[in-house]
Amino acid sequence: LTAFRLMAVASDISDRFGAGELRLTVNKPLMAAPALPRFLRSGDAASVGIVLHNNTANAGSATVTAMASGVTMGSPRQTVTIPAHGQTRVRFAAKASEAANAVFQFSVTMGSETDDVKVTIPIQRPRVIDHRLLVEKKLGDGETWTGTSDPMLFASTTSA
Numbered sequence: 001l002t003a004f005r006l007m008a009v010a011s012d013i014s015d016r017f018g019a020g021e022l023r024l025t026v027n028k029p030l031m032a033a034p035a036l037p038r039f040l041r042s043g044d045a046a047s048v049g050i051v052l053h054n055n056t057a058n059a060g061s062a063t064v065t066a067m068a069s070g071v072t073m074g075s076p077r078q079t080v081t082i083p084a085h086g087q088t089r090v091r092f093a094a095k096a097s098e099a100a101n102a103v104f105q106f107s108v109t110m111g112s113e114t115d116d117v118k119v120t121i122p123i124q125r126p127r128v129i130d131h132r133l134l135v136e137k138k139l140g141d142g143e144t145w146t147g148t149s150d151p152m153l154f155a156s157t158t159s160a
Contacts, residue, residue: 036119103120
């Protein structure tokens with residue numbers, strides 16, 4: 001989960017000095033780390049998932065359950081084997097919708113150990129520009145076009 005660095009410096013009255021350092025890493029017996037793209041575009045198909053870290057001395061079978069909003073996902077549950085002091089990547093197929101964000105939540109259970117991870121990533125929507133033809137007429141030499149203009153004809157639709 002995180003790491004700490006402890007440092008100590010000592011001195012005595014006769015100008016002797018000493019220093020020591022120790023690094024402590026804090027983790028859980030079973031940890032899930034997200035393995036997701038930074039963003040999606042609407043309609044994208046992506047491989048999303050987690051990396052499972054087994055920090056125990058025993059190999060085990062882990063069940064991963066995936067839930068998501070803003071995307072459609074295939075099979076929401078997988079069972080994988082994780083080696084002792086090892087890691088395994090678990091992937092799920094996902095397809096982005098027209099939503100603004102995708103929220104992924106993964107829950108993992110291995111024996112009595114559990115972990116959860118929830119991540120939100122943006123979904124970018126394509127820019128849509130609609131062009132309309134107002135008039136199509138070929139003018140001859142010295143000829144001018146006269147006609148009425150409908151204000152609705154000049155309205156353009158542009159969305160981002």
